[in-house]
Amino acid sequence: xxxxxxxxxxxxxxxxxxxxxxxxxxxxxxxxxxxxxxxxxxxxxxxxxxxxxxxxxxxxxxxxxxxxxxxxxxxxxxxxxxxxxxxxxxxxxxxxxxxxxxxxxxxxxxxxxxxxxxxxxxxxxxxxxxxxxxxxxxxxxxxxxxxxxxxxxxxxxxxxxxxxxxxxxxxxxxxxxxxxxxxxxxxxxxxxxxxxxxxxxxxxxxxxxxxxxxxxxxxxxxxxxxxxxxxxxxxxxxxxxxxxxxxxxxxxxxxxxxxxxxxxxxxxxxxxxxxxxxxxxxxxxxxxxxxxxxxxxxxxxxxxxxxxxxxxxxxxxxxxxxxxxxxxxxxxxxxxxxxxxxxxxxxxxxxxxxxxxxxxxxxxxxxxxxxxxxxxxxxxxxxxxxxxxxxxxxxxxxxxxxxxxxxxxxxxxxxxxxxxxxxxxxxxxxxxxxxxxxxxxxxxxxxxxxxxxxxxxxxxxxxxxxxxxxxxxxxxxxxxxxxxxxxxxxxxxxxxxxxxxxxxxxxxxxxxxxxxxxxxxxxxxxxxxxxxxxxxxxxxxxxxxxxxxxxxxxxxxxxxxxxxxxxxxxxxxxxxxxxxxxxxxxxxxxxxxxxxxxxxxxxxxxxxxxxxxxxxxxxxxxxxxxxxxxxxxxxxxxxxxxxxxxxxxx
Amino acid sequence: xxxxxxxxxxxxxxxxxxxxxxxxxxxxxxxxxxxxxxxxxxxxxxxxxxxxxxxxxxxxxxxxxxxxxxxxxxxxxxxxxxxxxxxxxxxxxxxxxxxxxxxxxxxxxxxxxxxxxxxxxxxxxxxxxxxxxxxxxxxxxxxxxxxxxxxxxxxxxxxxxxxxxxxxxxxxxxxxxxxxxxxxxxxxxxxxxxxxxxxxxxxxxxxxxxxxxxxxxxxxxxxxxxxxxxxxxxxxxxxxxxxxxxxxxxxxxxxxxxxxxxxxxxxxxxxxxxxxxxxxxxxxxxxxxxxxxxxxxxxxxxxxxxxxxxxxxxx
Ligand code: HEC
Ligand SMILES: [Cu+2]
Ligand SMILES: [Cu+2]
Numbered sequence: 001x002x003x004x005x006x007x008x009x010x011x012x013x014x015x016x017x018x019x020x021x022x023x024x025x026x027x028x029x030x031x032x033x034x035x036x037x038x039x040x041x042x043x044x045x046x047x048x049x050x051x052x053x054x055x056x057x058x059x060x061x062x063x064x065x066x067x068x069x070x071x072x073x074x075x076x077x078x079x080x081x082x083x084x085x086x087x088x089x090x091x092x093x094x095x096x097x098x099x100x101x102x103x104x105x106x107x108x109x110x111x112x113x114x115x116x117x118x119x120x121x122x123x124x125x126x127x128x129x130x131x132x133x134x135x136x137x138x139x140x141x142x143x144x145x146x147x148x149x150x151x152x153x154x155x156x157x158x159x160x161x162x163x164x165x166x167x168x169x170x171x172x173x174x175x176x177x178x179x180x181x182x183x184x185x186x187x188x189x190x191x192x193x194x195x196x197x198x199x200x201x202x203x204x205x206x207x208x209x210x211x212x213x214x215x216x217x218x219x220x221x222x223x224x225x226x227x228x229x230x231x232x233x234x235x236x237x238x239x240x241x242x243x244x245x246x247x248x249x250x251x252x253x254x255x256x257x258x259x260x261x262x263x264x265x266x267x268x269x270x271x272x273x274x275x276x277x278x279x280x281x282x283x284x285x286x287x288x289x290x291x292x293x294x295x296x297x298x299x300x301x302x303x304x305x306x307x308x309x310x311x312x313x314x315x316x317x318x319x320x321x322x323x324x325x326x327x328x329x330x331x332x333x334x335x336x337x338x339x340x341x342x343x344x345x346x347x348x349x350x351x352x353x354x355x356x357x358x359x360x361x362x363x364x365x366x367x368x369x370x371x372x373x374x375x376x377x378x379x380x381x382x383x384x385x386x387x388x389x390x391x392x393x394x395x396x397x398x399x400x401x402x403x404x405x406x407x408x409x410x411x412x413x414x415x416x417x418x419x420x421x422x423x424x425x426x427x428x429x430x431x432x433x434x435x436x437x438x439x440x441x442x443x444x445x446x447x448x449x450x451x452x453x454x455x456x457x458x459x460x461x462x463x464x465x466x467x468x469x470x471x472x473x474x475x476x477x478x479x480x481x482x483x484x485x486x487x488x489x490x491x492x493x494x495x496x497x498x499x500x501x502x503x504x505x506x507x508x509x510x511x512x513x514x515x516x517x518x519x520x521x522x523x524x525x526x527x528x529x530x531x532x533x534x535x536x537x538x539x540x541x542x543x544x545x546x547x548x549x550x551x552x553x554x555x556x557x558x559x560x561x562x563x564x565x566x567x568x569x570x571x572x573x574x575x576x577x578x579x580x581x582x583x584x585x586x587x588x589x590x591x592x593x594x595x596x597x598x599x600x601x602x603x604x605x606x607x608x609x610x611x612x613x614x615x616x617x618x619x620x621x622x623x624x625x626x627x628x629x630x631x632x633x634x635x636x637x638x639x640x641x642x643x644x645x646x647x648x649x650x
Numbered sequence: 651x652x653x654x655x656x657x658x659x660x661x662x663x664x665x666x667x668x669x670x671x672x673x674x675x676x677x678x679x680x681x682x683x684x685x686x687x688x689x690x691x692x693x694x695x696x697x698x699x700x701x702x703x704x705x706x707x708x709x710x711x712x713x714x715x716x717x718x719x720x721x722x723x724x725x726x727x728x729x730x731x732x733x734x735x736x737x738x739x740x741x742x743x744x745x746x747x748x749x750x751x752x753x754x755x756x757x758x759x760x761x762x763x764x765x766x767x768x769x770x771x772x773x774x775x776x777x778x779x780x781x782x783x784x785x786x787x788x789x790x791x792x793x794x795x796x797x798x799x800x801x802x803x804x805x806x807x808x809x810x811x812x813x814x815x816x817x818x819x820x821x822x823x824x825x826x827x828x829x830x831x832x833x834x835x836x837x838x839x840x841x842x843x844x845x846x847x848x849x850x851x852x853x854x855x856x857x858x859x860x861x862x863x864x865x866x867x868x869x870x871x872x873x874x875x876x877x878x879x880x881x882x883x884x885x886x887x888x889x890x891x892x893x894x895x896x897x898x899x900x901x902x903x904x905x906x907x908x909x910x911x912x913x914x915x916x917x918x919x920x921x922x923x924x925x926x927x928x929x930x931x932x933x934x935x936x937x938x939x940x941x942x943x944x945x946x947x948x949x950x951x952x953x954x955x956x957x958x959x960x961x962x963x964x965x
Contacts, residue, residue, distance in 0.1 A: 231815075272709070314730065328680070364665065364733075364734035373837075439833075442835075445843050
């Protein structure tokens with residue numbers, strides 16, 4: 001059994017194919033996104049009227065904590081990861097990621113970690129300390145139940161997943177680019193993903209340290225956060241935000257990458273200022289490590305520190321602004337095609353700008369003292385994360401669904417999804433600016449009437465319901481189109497990058513021949529050579545193909561990377577082409593499917609969860625679970641490491 | 651925040667207006683360009699031939715526009731930083747002559763305030779309702795007893811955290827008499843939503859009268875029922891947590907009750923302070939503020955009534 005079949009549950013459990021893992025990430029993350037969204041609906045239902053009675057204080061606190069934690073760690077980050085997985089190898093012309101089995105491991109750790117954290121609902125002790133879990137509130141003295149244990153352990157588990165994936169993608173991007181794909185020819189999504197992997201590698205260890213301290217405090221009686229024992233009460237805040245601010249860029253840069261793919265394709269024009277886009281992405285990431293204390297102005301750090309952090313924060317606005325200007329000028333002078341994907345991308349440009357600009361408003365320490373910890377902040381970061389990250393991810397889903405599935409999403413349903421989301425998002429979050437300025441703090445489960453908050457809260461709640469309703473259109477669209485959508489063909493959008501040169505969905509091995517890249521826009525270059533005669537590029541050994549005015553192939557010839565035998569005729573195929581030559585026929589060594597990463601991940605998570613028993617006063621059982629899990633984990637790890645990745649090369 | 655009643659909030663509001671309008675202007679400009687481009691750019695059939703004429707070729711027009719926009723935004727940002735620093739200095743420069751000194755401590759989920767002006771004999775403690783004189787600066791020394799809290803009185807000043815193991819200070823002044831609603835702004839656990847604080851700014855004479863009354867210990871109960879109430883207060887668990895000056899009750903685990911009847915609200919903004927509410931609160935605090943650190947005390951109806959009668963005398 002060299003390759004395994006491509007259908008059936010077992011094939012999904014054992015897959016090491018980056019595309020299938022990307023698909024798993026996509027659907028799992030969308031499921032968690034729906035859960036986080038449901039939590040948000042409950043929050044809004046509670047706040048719709050003054051003195052809401054739907055949820056009590058405890059459940060409400062669990063709800064907003066899990067809403068934030070879920071959206072950040074279980075929805076948006078893994079949605080980005082779905083695109084990293086699916087796209088990075090395709091965009092750089094590789095056959096898989098550098099470590100396919102590690103990739104599977106990352107996914108399973110994420111899945112089990114997410115399930116672990118949500119199991120807390122079933123014991124009624126979901127995390128309740130807010131997504132930034134300030135110590136000392138989260139220490140045993142003030143949170144003696146399992147709530148915070150689930151959170152501390154869950155986040156550490158998820159950190160393992162993110163770190164493993166980050167190292168994997170860094171290696172992939174550095175080592176596995178196709179010949180000619182030099183760094184400055186990489187598609188912008190791959191570039192932004194590359195930057196994000198470094199952010200992950202640098203930021204996650206910081207939160208891990210903070211979490212390990214907290215875990216030791218909670219389980220083993222250390223005093224990292226015990227103030228009576230001399231701990232610094234701000235230690236947690238500093239560590240958390242040194243991670244927390246870069247985390248914002250971890251959440252937003254992949255979306256920036258996606259719209260940087262979408263905007264040029266639907267403007268029929270290359271990205272404006274590509275090198276500047278690359279450098280501003282790097283600059284944002286770099287500066288992102290120097291601004292964390294802008295979350296802490298109310299602590300009172302003194303005028304010097306305040307001013308430095310304020311300046312650094314203002315500085316970040318410049319590369320961010322550059323990106324926005326460049327997107328706008330990408331459209332300028334082009335030929336715009338208003339697909340749903342394009343609409344989401346344009347919405348990102350507008351809505352993210354609002355979030356970015358209100359960010360500038362908090363960069364002033366003095367003004368921030370009236371804004372921080374109020375609903376104004378809630379408005380701000382939802383414009384960044386919904387108006388930015390999610391709009392970008394939606395743009396990416398509409399754009400790449402054909403490549404994922406071989407089928408187009410319905411534009412008609414997509415338009416409903418877009419317009420309802422756009423209206424719902426603004427109706428939900430814009431009024432929050434005003435309830436915040438009117439004095440409404442975050443994280444309160446009830447409020448009295450007649451403080452000038454009632455109307456704004458009602459509006460936000462109606463907006464949230466609309467937003468929830470809008471999301472159903474996406475789900476319906478995806479389910480309906482997965483089997484019934486129009487057949488996409490290799491390149492439905494006439495896009496410039498390599499992933500569009502191969503069939504949709506791509507064969508296991510992606511590229512029958514590893515493409516040779518000679519420009520930043522290889523497909524445009526090949527399809528429209530007459531337009532690029534003055535662009536320096538090499539075309540040794542490549543046949544030119546002829547295109548008509550609309551960019552459709554009219555002659556024979558083969559697009560780069562097309563598997564031998566795949567059709568590239570003028571007419572669109574009517575069914576999804578799946579009978580490509582197999583990897584075996586082409587003599588391409590493929591990694592063996594394996595279940596071992598799944599078991600390593602599973603036993604790692606049971607090992608962590610064994611810790612919970614310590615707080616149930618079952619030390620013996622806890623030790624048994626932890627030690628058994630550790631042994632099984634190590635066993636499967638060795639089995640994994642000792643088994644060959646793929647057949648011998650000949 | 652939009653109706654400042656003191657110099658601090660006023661200065662911040664001025665700065666805020668400057669920043670907000672600058673930002674709104676910048677956003678309007680970006681939006682205008684975006685919309686103009688969307689309206690004026692031709693539509694493309696699907697998929698049209700890409701226009702590659704700009705590849706590897708300078709586009710002086712847009713490049714100049716982007717460069718101008720970048721320089722303009724950098725200058726605006728710098729201006730905002732400068733304005734912010736100056737406001738910060740102006741806020742810090744408020745004259746503190748003749749200031750009232752108050753030590754404000756955050757607890758899960760209430761506030762205690764100790765007035766520490768003058769000799770030790772002049773200090774007194776109250777809770778959740780802080781009176782200040784109009785027109786005189788007030789220096790709050792901020793502490794926390796358990797977890798991190800944050801004080802926010804939008805009409806008077808920006809936020810400041812109350813951090814266990816540290817002291818911070820917040821200076822403010824109210825220039826108009828009135829009741830200013832404040833609350834805890836940092837999530838501090840279960841009942842964070844009900845950690846309200848009222849700052850009551852009184853004209854000088856009324857403030858002095860109030861302070862003088864606060865300094866006096868509780869007066870001797872006049873009637874038998876109130877006396878029985880005091881007995882109960884001292885013999886029941888109440889005295890383990892609360893203080894009433896002039897009696898043996900001196901614990902500080904809950905609000906000082908020496909003048910509880912004079913306060914406007916109970917339990918940090920949970921209930922208006924009426925006889926019925928006071929009775930309901932003591933009978934079952936967990937019902938009104940689930941999770942609060944005051945336990946329910948089993949008392950007969952008669953005892954409860956006596957206890958409340960006593961507390962009502964603590965004006
Ligand atoms: C274990 C300590 C404890 C005991 C015992 C206790 N209390 Fe309390 N009490 C508190 C705390 C803490 C608060 C503040 C609650 C809050 O606002 O969350 C409080 C609040 C109050 C208040 C409201 C004060 C204000 O200014 O808002 C009254 C009145 C009161 N207690 C009366 C009593 C009486 C009467 C008894 C005895 C039957 C009693 N307490 C027993 C801890 C205690
Ligand atoms: Cu930040
Ligand atoms: Cu608080």
